[in-house]
Amino acid sequence: MRIAVVGSGIAGLASAWLLSRRHEVTLFEAGSYFGGHTHTHDVEQQGRRYRIDSGFIVHNPAHYPLLSRMFDQLGLASQPTTMSFSVHNEASGLEYNAATLDTLFCQRRNLFSPRFIGMVRDLMRFYREAPALLDLPGEGPTLGDYLAEHGYGAAFRDEHLVPMASALWSSPATQILGFPARYLAQFMANHQMLQLSDRPQWRVVRGGSSTYVQALRERWSVRERLNCAVRSIRRHAAGAEITSAAGVEHFDHVVLACHSDQALALLSDADEREQSILGAMPYQANDTVLHTDASVLPKRRKAWAAWNAWLPRDPDEACTVSYCMNLLQGIESPEPFVVTLNRTAAIDPAKVLARMQYHHPVYSHASVAAQTRKAEIQGQRNTWYAGAYWGWGFHEDGMRSAVDVAAALGVRWPVGVGAIHAVESRVEEIAA
Secondary structure, eight states: OEEEOOSSSSHHHHHHHHHHHTSSEEEOSSSSOOOOOOOEEEETTTEEEEEESOOEEEEEETTHHHHHHHHHHOOOOOOEOOOOOEEEEEOOOOOEEEEEEHHHHSSGGGGHHHHHHHHHHHHHHHHHHHHGGGOOSSOOOHHHHHHHEEEHHHHIIIIIIIHHHHHTTTTOOHHHTTTTTTHHHHHHHHHHHHHHSSOOOOETTTTTTTHHHHHHHHHHOEEEETTTEEEEEETTTTTEEETTEEEEEEEEEEESOHHHHHHHHHHHOOOOHHHHHHTSSEEEEEEEEOOOOOGGGGGGGGGOSEEEEEESSSSSSSSSSEHHHHHHHTOOOOOEEEESSSSOOOOOOOGGEEOOOOOOOOOHHHHHHHHGGGGGGGTTTEEOOOGGGTSSSSSHHHHHHHHHHHHTTOOTTTTTHHHHHHHHHHHHHHHH
């Protein structure tokens, strides 16, 4: 069969890779590179060359089993990394790095701060109590309502949990507080984040994450259409008609591996169910800068972490995050390489290496409910939907959606179902 795959993020790459084993696949990418959030930059500083990631960074075999399996098949090397997390509060001057007791109390005065000790106490209580959310009937409360109902303090809410979730999902605090509490607990339980010890060892792709994109392209038989935006898609009884920069083409099936809002916009004949389901899963834009301005990191070097949340002086402004890529990718350089979201004005323009705009899914009770309705539109009218938005918005979710689509179109990849069931069993085991 002739199959079109629209979008070259992880869902599109994996769909094209798997489907091309049995079918004739054409991959459409509107942008100038294949990879989507898999984005590695070649940087030269003081006569040395570096490969710095700015989108997808970390994975681990336990919680990214499908992605790890693909990496193994491609023969990719990886290396351990840190997932340390810090907070800097511009208004109060508070700084801490949750990696060790020493860095947690890098400001020694916090040893005698009732507010800070209360935050730590609430953190440990949240780890104990949050798994009970998994057993709640119905949609359950929002995160904000849950924290208020259970008497969690403002310090834990505003200076730990919300900044951490904001960093994970690249979302402002107001959206995080509206996040379904049970959905957050499911994610944290699945990733073993509701425990102080025995956490998994996270890893990064050696040489930059786009190494896997290059490896896929060297091995597949796919017609690549780079800088070729799809303008519209119209379905008919025998397949789909795609209008793109390359003209009008006919395919037996089309896999929309772009974002949910993009997929809906491309369908010139979207039906009521497609509008209802895809329309309930919006995305938001995040301004992203790769730079070497260390001023956006905590003032104390001991507080520098892999993920650094910055709480603005004005509470109406959004919390932002800066990733220290030296720590994440194990890089030694005279100046730190930093990826900062939504704080461009604070960065010295002379130290900017690259500017990007990435889009991330916005989660709410409505979007989570829409996820459960995927079967209503999947495969209908020769149209398939793949994307991380069907899960928690991460690389493994995009990979899983691609494996599911490929299986439905006759390409079954070993370990797919077993790996998914293993993850689901792990969630149930932790919740129990």
